[in-house]
Amino acid sequence: MTDAPTPSSPTSPSAKAPDASRRSERSRRAILDAALELVGETGFAKLTIEAIAARAGVGKQTIYRWWPSKAAVLFEACVPEGIDPAAIELPDTGDIAADLKTVLRATVDDLNDARLDAPTRALTAETANDPELGRALTEKVLEPQLQAYVRRLRAAQEAGQVDPDTDLRIALELLVGPLFHRWQTRTLPLTHAYADTVVDLALRGLVPRP
Amino acid sequence: MTDAPTPSSPTSPSAKAPDASRRSERSRRAILDAALELVGETGFAKLTIEAIAARAGVGKQTIYRWWPSKAAVLFEACVPEGIDPAAIELPDTGDIAADLKTVLRATVDDLNDARLDAPTRALTAETANDPELGRALTEKVLEPQLQAYVRRLRAAQEAGQVDPDTDLRIALELLVGPLFHRWQTRTLPLTHAYADTVVDLALRGLVPRP
DNA sequence: ATCCAACGAGACGTATCGTCTTGTCAAGAC
DNA sequence: GTCTTGACAAGACGATACGTCTCGTTGGAT
Numbered sequence: 001m002t003d004a005p006t007p008s009s010p011t012s013p014s015a016k017a018p019d020a021s022r023r024s025e026r027s028r029r030a031i032l033d034a035a036l037e038l039v040g041e042t043g044f045a046k047l048t049i050e051a052i053a054a055r056a057g058v059g060k061q062t063i064y065r066w067w068p069s070k071a072a073v074l075f076e077a078c079v080p081e082g083i084d085p086a087a088i089e090l091p092d093t094g095d096i097a098a099d100l101k102t103v104l105r106a107t108v109d110d111l112n113d114a115r116l117d118a119p120t121r122a123l124t125a126e127t128a129n130d131p132e133l134g135r136a137l138t139e140k141v142l143e144p145q146l147q148a149y150v151r152r153l154r155a156a157q158e159a160g161q162v163d164p165d166t167d168l169r170i171a172l173e174l175l176v177g178p179l180f181h182r183w184q185t186r187t188l189p190l191t192h193a194y195a196d197t198v199v200d201l202a203l204r205g206l207v208p209r210p
Numbered sequence: 211m212t213d214a215p216t217p218s219s220p221t222s223p224s225a226k227a228p229d230a231s232r233r234s235e236r237s238r239r240a241i242l243d244a245a246l247e248l249v250g251e252t253g254f255a256k257l258t259i260e261a262i263a264a265r266a267g268v269g270k271q272t273i274y275r276w277w278p279s280k281a282a283v284l285f286e287a288c289v290p291e292g293i294d295p296a297a298i299e300l301p302d303t304g305d306i307a308a309d310l311k312t313v314l315r316a317t318v319d320d321l322n323d324a325r326l327d328a329p330t331r332a333l334t335a336e337t338a339n340d341p342e343l344g345r346a347l348t349e350k351v352l353e354p355q356l357q358a359y360v361r362r363l364r365a366a367q368e369a370g371q372v373d374p375d376t377d378l379r380i381a382l383e384l385l386v387g388p389l390f391h392r393w394q395t396r397t398l399p400l401t402h403a404y405a406d407t408v409v410d411l412a413l414r415g416l417v418p419r420p
Numbered sequence: 421a422t423c424c425a426a427c428g429a430g431a432c433g434t435a436t437c438g439t440c441t442t443g444t445c446a447a448g449a450c
Numbered sequence: 451g452t453c454t455t456g457a458c459a460a461g462a463c464g465a466t467a468c469g470t471c472t473c474g475t476t477g478g479a480t
Contacts, residue, residue: 022426022478045339048467059428064469124394125338128331129255134396142395169398170388170407177387178380184334184394185352186344188379197380204414232447232457258436269459274438427476435468442460449454 018065030056031063032077039074040115044122047074071126071133078119085144089151096156097203103149104179104195111183111190124184146172162203174202228275240266241273242287249284250325254332257284281336281343288329295354299361306366307413313359314389314405321393321400334394356382372413384412 034055039047047070053060067073091099110116127134149172156162162171178198182190244265249257257280263270277283301309320326337344359382366372372381388408392400 019425019479022424024427024477027427043339049469050467053428057428059426059430060469061429061471062427065426121338125335128335129253138395138397142397146397166411167407170404170411173388173391174384174408174411177389177391178383179387180391180394181383181387184390185348187348187352187356194380197377198384201376201380201384202411229456232455234458237458259438260436263459267459269457269461270438271440271460272458275457421480423480424478425476426478427474429473429475430471431473432471433469435466437466438464440461440463442462443458444460445456445458447455447457450452 023066024062027056027058027062028066031058031073034058035070035073036077036119039119039122043118044070044074044126069130069133071123071130072136074119075123075133075136078123079140083140083144085140085147088144088148090148092152092155094159096152096159096161097199099152100175100199100203101196104175104199105192107176107179108190108192108195111179146176149175171202175199233276234272237266237268237272238276241268241283244268245280245283246287246329249329249332253328254280254284254336279340279343281333281340282346284329285333285343285346288333289350293350293354295350295357298354298358300358302362302365304369306362306369306371307409309362310385310409310413311406314385314409315402317386317389318400318402318405321389356386359385381412385409 031052034052035047038051038055042051049060049063049070052058052070052073053063063073067076090103093099111120123133123137127137146169150168153162153168153171157164157166157168162168175198179190179195182188182194188194241262244262245257248261248265252261259270259273259280262268262280262283263273273283277286300313303309321330333343333347337347356379360378363372363378363381367374367376367378372378385408389400389405392398392404398404
């Protein structure tokens with residue numbers, strides 16, 4: 001925690017400092033691919049660092065050197081690094097209800113996709129034990145998407161389709177919260193019809209009062 | 211649920227059938243108490259069967275004999291068996307908005323209570339890897355509460371405070387979904403003010419149209 | 421061309437798993 | 451009152467995965 005490996009950087013909080021410029025991209029990709037394969041085959045609970053290393057044809061140390069946990073590996077495998085948070089944009093046809101239905105239907109499709117569902121559930125669950133992962137997931141994935149909702153809702157607000165006094169952050173949660181709740185609890189199926197109804201109900205609460 | 215301990219049932223799918231009538235209630239309580247203590251001290255991830263057994267002064271086999279997983283132990287420790295699902299009732303003062311705010315504020319307080327927060331998060335997370343636990347949690351804890359919401363909303367519907375065409379199951383999710391979303395993602399704090407705003411926004415979408 | 425840290429491989433000690441064995445004990449059977 | 455039975459506490463056991471640590475080897479930086 002307190003020692004600096006290279007004398008040039010005494011402020012480094014972490015113990016060692018591997019040289020990223022010498023890192024093997026080939027090994028990195030093999031590790032991420034192996035992790036994705038294995039999590040699909042055996043699930044996250046049975047996923048082990050040793051199995052990832054074996055499948056990737058890689059020494060265990062190479063994994064431990066660059067990632068703090070198997071969750072971090074899977075996170076990087078699922079979330080491409082080079083996404084620009086500001087580039088995420090919701091459609092804007094001028095009809096807020098139609099646009100929200102389009103987006104929430106797409107979200108429903110994603111959550112029903114087995115390939116995305118398993119890793120997403122695993123990572124979401126792991127945030128309960130791994131606050132650092134939770135922060136990364138929120139910052140890199142969740143918040144950029146939520147901010148896109150806020151921007152779209154603000155446009156609707158300026159167009160007079162949403163009550164000007166409404167807190168858009170809460171408005172957004174009124175839309176995605178129910179979807180998220182059903183997905184997490186598996187109480188009832190996630191369908192396009194459900195997404196549409198949520199939008200209709202939420203919007204009736206968001207439109208300006210006469 | 212379906213097995214008979216006496217050898218008269220050869221169709222029992224499981225291997226053995228321990229005799230529940232000879233079970234030691236003393237050991238059972240010691241195990242549940244130890245599990246609760248340890249999960250508070252070290253968290254669910256570091257909770258082990260061996261540690262529970264040691265703390266409880268119990269042989270490991272006694273745990274393996276009666277519970278399938280550490281999650282099942284914690285579940286039983288958190289959820290008293292003798293609760294009547296139908297006995298859960300939301301307040302009904304005739305004012306649906308006030309009643310919902312009362313209940314959601316109480317839920318906020320529960321979720322902010324560290325003693326309840328840790329085990330609840332652990333169990334919720336574990337459902338991603340343990341479908342059986344998820345089913346038990348839904349059936350014994352979640353659904354009884356959600357049904358209480360539905361009953362209260364139906365009363366409001368019959369009193370003309372909620373649109374008669376509204377699907378009450380989705381209405382309920384519009385209320386609890388946002389709370390649940392904030393709790394899970396830890397994006398923003400859960401406050402009474404937030405609960406109130408959610409109720410106001412949701413209800414404006416649920417009131418009958420003029 | 422040289423250097424050196426990352427690399428693949430895997431040995432190592434530790435921790436926990438879930439099963440199995442042993443002797444003790446209390447409740448029901450006789 | 452004695453006998454039988456099965457849960458119990460304790461812990462040995464082999465298996466598995468952890469995270470650290472050598473080993474040579476190798477490929478990118480200079």
